[in-house]
Amino acid sequence: MKARMHNARPLVAMALAGALGLTLSGCGGSEKSSATPPAAVGSPVSSGSAQSPVSSGSAQSPASSGSAQSPASTVSVPAGGQTAPGAASPSQPSPPASSAPTGGSSSGQAEAVACSTHDLDVSLTPGEGAGAGSLFPYLVLTNSSSATCTVRGYPGVSFVGYGNGTQLGAAGLRVDLASLQTVTLSPGQSSHSKLRIARAENFPADTCSPVAADGLRVYPPEQTAALYAPSDEFTACADESVKLIMVGPMEPGAA
Numbered sequence: 001m002k003a004r005m006h007n008a009r010p011l012v013a014m015a016l017a018g019a020l021g022l023t024l025s026g027c028g029g030s031e032k033s034s035a036t037p038p039a040a041v042g043s044p045v046s047s048g049s050a051q052s053p054v055s056s057g058s059a060q061s062p063a064s065s066g067s068a069q070s071p072a073s074t075v076s077v078p079a080g081g082q083t084a085p086g087a088a089s090p091s092q093p094s095p096p097a098s099s100a101p102t103g104g105s106s107s108g109q110a111e112a113v114a115c116s117t118h119d120l121d122v123s124l125t126p127g128e129g130a131g132a133g134s135l136f137p138y139l140v141l142t143n144s145s146s147a148t149c150t151v152r153g154y155p156g157v158s159f160v161g162y163g164n165g166t167q168l169g170a171a172g173l174r175v176d177l178a179s180l181q182t183v184t185l186s187p188g189q190s191s192h193s194k195l196r197i198a199r200a201e202n203f204p205a206d207t208c209s210p211v212a213a214d215g216l217r218v219y220p221p222e223q224t225a226a227l228y229a230p231s232d233e234f235t236a237c238a239d240e241s242v243k244l245i246m247v248g249p250m251e252p253g254a255a
Helices: 002-045 054-057 070-075 094-107
Strands: 120-125 138-143 150-151 156-163 167-168 181-186 192-200 210-217 225-231 235-237 245-252
Touching: 070 150, 120 167, 138 210, 150 225, 167 210, 167 245, 181 192
Parallel strands: none
Antiparallel strands: 120 138, 138 192, 150 181, 156 167, 156 210, 192 245, 210 225, 210 235
16 A cells, blocks of 8 residues: 555656646746737837827828818918908909909900991982082991991092993092091991082083993092992093092091
């Protein structure tokens, strides 16, 4: 019995030693596992939770792209002509708003252009009547367009006949009955030229070669297209050496 107990003691000692070893290894494992979390905590410090709020989170994000500096960038927007809420626009008025009246004023003062033939109607009035072997009608040009235009200088005037617009005799001669002036014609307004037309009967027939005229061909000042003023009151001289028509410059009104 004693011998068995004596032999069992080494076995018990070995069992205790094994149990102790297991206990120690368990303690050692516990220490390693507890050492691991600091390493895990340390890794977020370098790239994660501890520093990320500083680089892109709540502390600095307003300064880089958020609410702290956005009002400053908004203030610069009204300087480009836009309106932004909260911007100091009264101190920086929009350039287009200040320049608009200037454009409107300049367009209102633009010069009227010369009246074209298509802008005008022509007519003949008795003018100053007749006397001393001549007639003194007025040649009237009226602005029939919807825009203001001007006339200046002398119209071109000649007799036409034979029912086909053929010019009869010489064109009218210009005479300086008044100083030249630019006449501005609003729609419906008129300008006139004083004519002096000598009677063909005052000239020898063989010199004049008289022909009944159908009217007058009229070129408005500075125009190359003609108007036609019909009239059966005139006798023309077919011979161009006889000058029957004298033409004055354009004057204001139909007179």
